[in-house]
Amino acid sequence: MATKMTSTPKAAILVVDDDPTVRSAVTRALQAQGYQVATAEDGRAALERISAATFEIIVCDIAMPNMDGIELCKVLRLDPRTSGIPFLFLSAYQDIEARLEGLSAGADDFLGKPFSINEMTYRINRLLTNRRLPLVDEALEVNPNHLGQVSFEQALDLIRSQSLSGLLSVILPGGSAGRVSFEEGRLTEAQLESVSGEVIAEQQAALEVILSSPRLAFVFSGQQTLDDAVLMSRITRIVESEASL
Numbered sequence: 001m002a003t004k005m006t007s008t009p010k011a012a013i014l015v016v017d018d019d020p021t022v023r024s025a026v027t028r029a030l031q032a033q034g035y036q037v038a039t040a041e042d043g044r045a046a047l048e049r050i051s052a053a054t055f056e057i058i059v060c061d062i063a064m065p066n067m068d069g070i071e072l073c074k075v076l077r078l079d080p081r082t083s084g085i086p087f088l089f090l091s092a093y094q095d096i097e098a099r100l101e102g103l104s105a106g107a108d109d110f111l112g113k114p115f116s117i118n119e120m121t122y123r124i125n126r127l128l129t130n131r132r133l134p135l136v137d138e139a140l141e142v143n144p145n146h147l148g149q150v151s152f153e154q155a156l157d158l159i160r161s162q163s164l165s166g167l168l169s170v171i172l173p174g175g176s177a178g179r180v181s182f183e184e185g186r187l188t189e190a191q192l193e194s195v196s197g198e199v200i201a202e203q204q205a206a207l208e209v210i211l212s213s214p215r216l217a218f219v220f221s222g223q224q225t226l227d228d229a230v231l232m233s234r235i236t237r238i239v240e241s242e243a244s245l
Helices: 020-032 043-052 069-078 096-105 117-129 144-149 152-161 203-212
Strands: 012-016 036-040 057-060 087-091 109-112 165-171 177-183 186-193 199-202 217-226 229-238
Touching: 012 020, 012 043, 020 036, 020 117, 036 043, 043 069, 057 069, 057 117, 069 087, 069 096, 087 096, 087 117, 096 109, 096 165, 096 217, 109 117, 109 165, 152 165, 152 217, 177 203, 186 203, 199 203
Parallel strands: 012 036, 012 057, 057 087, 087 109
Antiparallel strands: 165 177, 165 217, 177 186, 186 199, 217 229
């Protein structure tokens, strides 16, 4: 008798948005790719969902009643049980203040509305590939009390010297965003986006702009394989400007 083959379900995703149209559209798109999707209409409802189930990534709006996305992200980052869940903001607020606030709260990525479903699923897949576990400061050999003093150049050196894999997100003056991917310390992809999320430069051209421009903030979320153990690392810095670099 033939055995029926069943596919392994993909990651469980929590979609948080007060707009039912957005919740429905995002849910349908993710379910079509095999993801398990739950929804919540605001931050408070999301916390209830998270207390009752395990999610591997959270896709969240910023402006919501009762508890907005920024507050939800901060609460989750303070709880050891949820601090490692990748967090993607989907927001109509695309100005530089919104991006900085999202990164400062602990988000891993930011996608402005209106957005492409393909772009959203690409971002989700990338975050899941570089899924973070609880922070292991020793992996970076950096005092956790002084992470705010790490410069952009020092972060690059740490990524290379520790053979880290992950995503380095950079906010530039004017609100444009640079995204640089690494595999075991090697740069594999670079992209520069406008405030609206449009790709305006890629690879070497994007990298040159990122390296030569003042940087308002940067976040690295990634992993390192060491002695058969996976150590996850996160460096976050919000600065007024690094114009002198």
